[in-house]
Amino acid sequence: MSGPVNYSHTFKLDRALLNECFEQSMDQPVTWFNYRKALVFVFIGMALLMATEVDGYLASFIVGLGVVEALSVKYQQAWWVTRQLFGRSGNSDVTVGVDINGVHINSAYVSQSFVWQDIDEIIETKKGLLLMSKGIKHYLSASVLSDEAQQFMLAQTSHQTDN
Secondary structure (H helix, E strand, O other): OOOOOOEEEEEEOOHHHHHHHHHHHOOOOOOHHHHHHHHHHHHHHHHHHHHOOOOHHHHHHHHHHHHHHHHHHHOHHHHHHHHHHHOOOOOOEEEEEEOOOEEEEEEOOOEEEEEHHHOOEEEEOOOEEEEEEOOEEEEEEHHHOOHHHHHHHHHHHHHHHHO
16 A cells, blocks of 8 residues: 655646547547448438439538548547647646545646545556546546655555445
8 A cells, every 4th residue: 555645746737648648548449330421411411402403502511511520430539639739728738646644636727636535436548547537537647646645645545435
């Protein structure tokens, strides 16, 4: 069992870290099933175009929605990472802290704290830790945490299940 830790580390929230965050947080791989909404839009648009007297612009618009939806599935990681980089927190300095009270994440724009009682589960991934809190995932890369801090965090959640 690990003793109390007072760990703090500052890092830059860059493209590489955001890509890692997306990859490690993804629940399931993209399959044809993820494209079902796009297929429905294309099918409805084509049916309107061929089988009815509806204006061709409306049918073309619906087919276009299907194409945009398919592209959003295909390039969802690139889209998400780009949105994060264009946001205020993109390429900013972030400080993560781990102590006896919980996990603290601070930047110029965001200040979050997770007390141990609010963290339902911590899942180890290949490159870091996923903190599950009230059904929401929060990813912390192992590259920004010391081994001691990681072990301490895992021990904290195992203590909660023991009590």
